[in-house]
Amino acid sequence: MTTFTTIDLNWTGRPQSIAALLIESADESAIIDPGPESTLGSLRAGLKERGRTFQSVDSLLLTHIHLDHAGATGALLRENPNLNVYVHEFGTVHMIDPSRLLASAGRLYGGDMKPLYGECAPVPETALQSLKGGERVRIGEAELEVGYTPGHASHHVTYWEPQSRTAFVGDTAGIRVEGNTFLLPATPPPDIDLEIWNQSLDKIAAWGPERLFLTHFGFIENPSEHIRQYRTRLQDWTELTRKLVESGMDTAEAEKAFVDAIASEIKVTLPTDAADHYIFNGGLRLSWLGLMRYVRKKALKNNPSAA
Ligand SMILES: [Zn+2]
CATH class of the missing domain: 3.60.15.10 (Ribonuclease Z/Hydroxyacylglutathione hydrolase-like)
Structure with a gap:
C-alpha cells in the first residue's frame, strides 16, 4: 500500500x-x-x-x-x-x-x-x-x-x-x-x-x-479541465504583458498596471479572505517580471534589428 x-x-x-x-x-x-x-x-x-x-x-x-x-x-x-x-x-x-x-x-x-x-x-x-x-x-x-x-x-x-x-x-x-x-x-x-x-x-x-x-x-x-484553463490563463497573461510592454509606459507604471489588473480580477472573483490569500501567495510582481523578460526576449528573437 x-x-x-x-x-x-x-x-x-x-x-x-x-x-x-x-x-x-x-x-x-x-x-x-x-x-x-x-x-x-x-x-x-x-x-x-x-x-x-x-x-x-x-x-x-x-x-x-x-x-x-x-x-x-x-x-x-x-x-x-x-x-x-x-x-x-x-x-x-x-x-x-x-x-x-x-x-x-x-x-x-x-x-x-x-x-x-x-x-x-x-x-x-x-x-x-x-x-x-x-x-x-x-x-x-x-x-x-x-x-x-x-x-x-x-x-x-x-x-x-x-x-x-x-x-x-x-x-x-x-x-x-x-x-x-x-x-x-x-x-x-x-x-x-x-x-x-x-x-x-x-x-x-x-x-x-x-x-x-x-x-x-x-x-x-479534474486535471484535463485544469490544464485546459491553465493554458488559457498563461496565454492571457502573456498577451496582457505584451500589450503593456509595447504601450511605451515606463516599467514601474506597466508593472503596477499588470499587478492591479490581476489583483482586481481576483477580488471580483473571490470572497475577501480567499482573494487576499491568492494575492499574497501569487507573487504578482514576480510574475510580471518573469513574463516581461520572456516577452522582450521573444520580441528580440523575432526582430533582432530592434536591439
Ligand atoms: Zn512555488
Whole structure:
C-alpha cells in the first residue's frame, strides 16, 4: 500500500500556502518538495503526526530548486545525512553551491528573503541523484516516473505515480488552493517560456492523470479541465504583458498596471479572505517580471534589428 499525505507547511503562519507531500510505501518514505528552511518546524510536526522523524525519511524528490520548494534540503541533510535527493541535472550545481541561487533570489526579495525562506544550506554532492527525465524512482512498492517539464523553471520535473494516476507537478500547473476553482499562474524570472511550458503540459496530459498535486496548494481532481484553463490563463497573461510592454509606459507604471489588473480580477472573483490569500501567495510582481523578460526576449528573437 502506498499513501500520500499533504503536509501544510503554514508558510509565514498562513495555512494552504506551501504543501510538502509525504509518500509512504512498504518500509520506505519520501518527501516531494520539503519547502523552505523557514518552515522546518511545520514539516517536523507534520511528519510526527505520521509517526515519523527526519531520520526516518529515505528520499527527497525535488520538482525544482526554488527556495519555496527546496530551500530546506541542505538543513535536512544535516539532520539526516543518508537522504537521497533527486533533482534535475540543471539544478544540481545550485544545490551544491547555492550562492548564485541566493543572489538571484536576493535581487527579487531583498531584505524579505531571510524572514520568508530562512537559510539555504549547501547540499553534499554525494547525496544528489541527478535526473534528466525518463527515470523511474522506486519508493517501496511505488514506482514514480520522472518527466522533464520546463516552462516555470528550466530545471523543473514532474513525478508521475501510475497506480494512483497522480502527477506531482510542483509549479507547472499554477496555483489553485484546494477547494477553490480560481487558478493563478506563477511566472517568476528568469526561465519563463510559454512554448516550452505548453509542451510540458502536453506531457502531463498524455499520462492521463486523475489527480494533480500542486505545491500551492493540494490535490486537484479534474486535471484535463485544469490544464485546459491553465493554458488559457498563461496565454492571457502573456498577451496582457505584451500589450503593456509595447504601450511605451515606463516599467514601474506597466508593472503596477499588470499587478492591479490581476489583483482586481481576483477580488471580483473571490470572497475577501480567499482573494487576499491568492494575492499574497501569487507573487504578482514576480510574475510580471518573469513574463516581461520572456516577452522582450521573444520580441528580440523575432526582430533582432530592434536591439
Ligand atoms: Zn512555488
